[in-house]
Amino acid sequence: MNYVPGTASLIDDIDKKHLVLLRDGRTLIGYLRSIDQFANLVFHQTVERIHVGKKFGDIPRGIFIVRGENVVLLGEIDVDKPCDTVLQQVSIEEILEEQRLQQQAKQETEKVKMQVLKDRGLSIPKADNLDEY
Amino acid sequence: MNVSFNPHFECDFNALGDTLNNPAAHCVGFPSLASSSPASRSTLSSPLTLTLACRSVFQLFYSFFKSLVGKDVVVELKNDLSICGTLHSVDQYLNIKLTDISVTDPEKYPHMLSVKNCFIRGSVVRYVQLPADEVDTQLLQDAARKEAIQQKQ
Numbered sequence: 001m002n003y004v005p006g007t008a009s010l011i012d013d014i015d016k017k018h019l020v021l022l023r024d025g026r027t028l029i030g031y032l033r034s035i036d037q038f039a040n041l042v043f044h045q046t047v048e049r050i051h052v053g054k055k056f057g058d059i060p061r062g063i064f065i066v067r068g069e070n071v072v073l074l075g076e077i078d079v080d081k082p083c084d085t086v087l088q089q090v091s092i093e094e095i096l097e098e099q100r101l102q103q104q105a106k107q108e109t110e111k112v113k114m115q116v117l118k119d120r121g122l123s124i125p126k127a128d129n130l131d132e133y
Numbered sequence: 134m135n136v137s138f139n140p141h142f143e144c145d146f147n148a149l150g151d152t153l154n155n156p157a158a159h160c161v162g163f164p165s166l167a168s169s170s171p172a173s174r175s176t177l178s179s180p181l182t183l184t185l186a187c188r189s190v191f192q193l194f195y196s197f198f199k200s201l202v203g204k205d206v207v208v209e210l211k212n213d214l215s216i217c218g219t220l221h222s223v224d225q226y227l228n229i230k231l232t233d234i235s236v237t238d239p240e241k242y243p244h245m246l247s248v249k250n251c252f253i254r255g256s257v258v259r260y261v262q263l264p265a266d267e268v269d270t271q272l273l274q275d276a277a278r279k280e281a282i283q284q285k286q
Contacts, residue, residue, distance in 0.1 A: 007222055007223065007224040007225075008221070008222040008223050008224040008228045008229060008230040008252065009222070009224070010252060013252070019244060019245075019247075019248055021212075021214075021244075023212070023257070025212075027244050039228070039252075039254050049244060051244055056244075068254070069256065071254050071257075072210060072211075072212060072214075072253070072254065072257045073210070073214075073216075073251055073252070073253050073254070073257070074251060074252040074253075074254075075234075075245065075248030075249075075250065075251035075252070076248065076249065076250050076251070077247050077248060078247050078248065078249050079247075086246075087246075
């Protein structure tokens with residue numbers, strides 16, 4: 001991330017509405033205000049968007065500073081492109097409830113899988129903290 | 134024009150040239166180059182070779198990806214998300230910028246619907262799938278061999 005032309009730089013993305021995917025699976029949408037060489041980001045008017053199935057909910061979060069190592073992907077949101085055609089927005093309480101149920105179901109299947117693997121003497125490490133450096 | 138300070142190798146790049154391909158590199162605090170004998174230093178005369186020797190393995194793949202700008206690639210991330218798009222640019226950390234993206238696998242990631250361009254941090258890339266006919270494997274092998282030899286010196 002430098003000023004040499006032709007290289008991947010976030011300079012042109014400043015002050016535009018962006019969607020950032022974090023390593024823990026969260027999605028944040030907001031206006032990108034500041035960057036640095038580690039891809040640390042400063043977001044303004046941030047909204048955390050939670051997706052469960054076809055429903056989604058937005059939680060307003062204000063100003064966010066995201067440490068670069070947690071960023072997976074940063075995408076510019078095209079305001080012209082129609083996006084909410086298949087998705088249905090619901091209230092915050094509802095989406096949090098849906099998310100809780102989804103997490104519960106996932107944990108159950110994960111537990112069963114772990115048990116089966118353990119019985120066979122195997123274990124699979126979790127992907128998100130494989131390369132802490 | 135001071136361009137970038139690479140914290141890993143303490144190299145200060147002064148881009149005297151206007152193109153990316155001919156930056157003049159001045160290395161500070163890189164012991165092997167500073168103490169190199171005049172004989173070996175003469176082989177490092179061209180700016181690009183000096184850059185390559187200083188940045189070694191990082192520079193190899195950075196240059197490789199730069200040669201693929203404009204091609205369609207599929208980037209698979211460590212969180213199992215696969216994104217198809219046109220390679221727009223790449224940087225020294227192998228961060229990738231893709232334009233005209235689409236999520237290749239079944240769209241269980243609906244939040245990407247209204248995103249056309251994206252920036253992917255290099256550290257989260259698992260694979261970059263390339264069309265076989267775009268890659269000159271012979272050239273890549275030769276370059277890698279050169280790097281390995283230079284590394285040994």
